[in-house]
Amino acid sequence: MEASKTLHQIIHLSTQSEIISVLEKNLFETRFNDAILSGSRAARYYLPNFRETFNTKNIDWDIICSSKYLLNWLREKGNKVQSIEMMIPTTDGEFDFDLYIYCTLSNGSKYDFINPRTTASYTAYILDNFDKWTTKRVQYCRWEPNFHSFEIASVKLLFIFKKYMLYYTHQWRKTAKDYRELLTIADPLTDDDIILCDLFNQYNEKLFGRCSSNMDEFVIIQEKDSHNIVINRDDFLTQDKNERTSRLYQIALSISFDNDILIGLEQLCTKSPLWLSDYVINNWIAIQNEKIKQRPLQLPYPCTEVQVDNYCLFEKIPEIPTRQILKCITRAVDFYNMQFVCKRWYKILHQESFWRDLHISHYGDCLRNTDNSTKWKRLYFDKLNGENMERKNKHGYFVDATIKLRQCTANDVLKLWEDLTHQEQSVDPAIMSNIDFILANSIYTNLTHKSDHYSAKLIVVGLEDFHSSPTSVLSKFHFSNARRTSYPPSKPMASLNFPVDESERQVDDAHPAHTVDKKLRTTVHLELEMGEYGKISRFSDYMEILSVTCHCTDGGVHSLKFSGQELFGFYMYSREYGHVKGTKLGSNTCSIFPAYPSGLLVCLFAVMTHPSHREEFIKYLKNLENHCLPYVSYEE
Incomplete structure (x- = not known):
């Protein structure tokens, strides 16, 4: 940025009489003798959690107005004015910068006023086009008093201020964060907006210096x-x-x-x-x-496979233990493969007594008169196939829901969090890796829904303490002369262990959650209710309420319950909404699992809700702020 050659000095005035004298000599008048509230207070009318600043008493009142308006305001406040200061930037040219007045009242309120002195100032253009750059405040409650005679700067005006200040280093970091939030709600700039943009740029170049030359x-x-x-x-x-x-x-x-x-x-x-x-x-x-x-998918726990080099050990297993091992097989294709492991296994799988004992142990002795091993084998597989079909009907829906959940990643959870907060969120990479692990290894065990109620039950792996290292997925099969190899971190565990044929295996038994250390498994109930809430005769509204109950392995139970409105800090009163300090979407630690940011964990639970209503629930949350804002009564 090139240094400005026109800025000469800044005159400071700190006595009220001197400041009033300067204001009275400022003969420049605008078409409207009204004021515009800008800055973070104005932004909070569109984004109630703007900057996550909840103590509104510490937020300055940034007001664009004429000198005539400010003189009337000072006379009205009188002795309440505790301190006042004026800054007058001067130049060696003919341009007159705006007047900057900073005032503190006896109650601690701080006001920052800007008064234009020339038509070349962007503030004069804004005041002359008052209706274009302001938003009429909606007085939802007719009994709500009008405390201040000003209007709120429009979203587009606030957006222009932030966007075109990004070219200058002055308070750049704060400006960048504000711009990120306003960008999510501002409409695109049009040709009619260029006049203000150019005036604002020209003013800033005189004040801060010219931008860099447009070299190639x-x-x-x-x-x-x-x-x-x-x-x-x-x-x-x-x-x-x-x-x-x-x-x-x-x-x-x-x-x-x-x-x-x-x-x-x-x-x-x-x-x-x-x-x-x-x-x-x-x-x-x-x-x-x-x-x-560009963030790679990285799971926090290594996945290992076991490659057995010494096949002779199967021959050395005694027959009785071998029979017990083979009785645990529940898929026909596995029996076919097992007969080629070794001669002993081949022999056992072709014995009449094995199939008879296998049938009796699973289904009882219902074919006493047969002496044909083929009939025992056929009878066992007929019942096994029927059992698999029943299991498929029972668990197929859970399997499909779990597969869809596994397609979600920590990036999706983070993106949802940023969409709901209108901010860029920074999360520890270890936490992001663990969210990936949770989504890749959790499983639905029950899903029910009615017209106004959706219930989901999951086994969630890795939620309680992601710093603990679970047992290797295949660690139960440890052989003395086996060779272990690690998969690349980017290869998700879910792709290694989910059953190919879901109809032939129970979901619970097949899921990697059952091979991970049980102390990391948490049973999570997600209850989503919806309906009309409030006092029907006065004020009511449609709400969706999410209840989260976590049953931990140590016997503890953690719960979290909130409506969509409460998630953003809106609470229903008897006749309107109010907005209170703090939200569950913040970056502070979560009350039930302190290792995670509250907002990130809430969004994780939102992604885990009943798959039949998940998209509608997330869409409902994204539109909720705009829905509630017209019904909010702010305390100024």
Whole structure:
């Protein structure tokens, strides 16, 4: 950024009489003598959890108004004004910067006013087009008093302020986070908005300095042992969008510290040519989402397979233990394969007594007069096939639901969390790996639903203490001269152990959860209820309420219950919604499992809800803020 040559000095005034004198001499008038509330207080009317700032008393009132409005306000407040200060940026040219007034009242409230002094200022344009850049506050309750004579800045106005401040280093990090939140709710800019954008840019160039020249090549100088990064305009624009986005993410990450991509993005936005900084700012979410695309699937526990080199050991197993082993086989294809293990097994599987004993042990002696091993074998398989068909009808739905759950990853959970909070969330890679492990190894054991109630029961593996190392998947089959090999971390355990033919094996017995150390298994009940709640005669609304009950291996029971509205901090009062401090979507530790961020765990449970209503539930959550906002009564 080039240094500004017009900024001369800043005049500070701290006595109220001097400030009032300057305001009275400011003869510039706007078409409307009204005020506009901007800043984080205004943003909270659209995003109640903006910046996760819940103590509203500490939030400044950022107000754009005329000097005439401010004079009336100061007279009204009178002795309540505890301190006041004015800043007047001056130049050696003819441009008059706005007046900046900072005021603190006796109750601790802080006000930051901006007064235009010339038509060339963006604030004058905003006040002259008051209706275009404000949103009429919806007075849902007719008894709600109008405490302040101002209107709220529109989402688009707040968005423009944040977007075009990303070119300058002033409070860049806070601006970037605010921009990320507003980007999710703002409409695209139109040609009619360009006038304000240009005025705002021109004002900032005079105040902070001009942006970098629009050169065709941008060079990032690295440390001595690293090669410089060169971004050529023509080469960059010839790549497709995915390649450009991926490259910018990698570059931003390479010039950052501790994987904090905002450090790299700040350099790209404030020091690169306009064509490059424009691209970064206009593709902000896509670039940040690359962290999800490029994060490899890594499970926190190693999967091992056992390869037996010494086949002679099967010959040495005595016949009685061998018979007991073979009686545990429940699939016809396994019996066929077992006869080729060794001569002893082949001989046993062709003995009349084996099939008779196998049938009797499983189904009782119902064919006393037969002496043909073929009939015993056929009878056993007929009953086994019937049993498998019954099992398929009973568990097939659970198997399909579990397969769909296994297609979800920690990236999906993280993306849902970011969508609901409108923020980029940073999660420990170990936690993300464990979420992948949970989704790959948990299993539905019961699914029921009625018209207004969906119930799901799961065995969840790895939720209680993901720092513990479970027993290897095949550790129960340990042979003294077996060779172990590890699978690559990116290969999910689920792909190794799920039964190929679900109809021939019970889901519970086949699932990897049953070969993992039982102390890591948690039974989770997810109850989702929906209906009309509240006082019908006064105020009611449709709600979906999720109840989570976790039965841990130590006998403890943890529970969590919330409506969709409560998830975002909305609580139903007798005649409207209120918004309270804190939400369950925050990054603070979860009350039932402190190892996880609360918002991430809530989104994990949302992904695990009944598959028949999961998409509708997530869609309901994503639309909930906009639904509740018109019915909120704020305490200012």
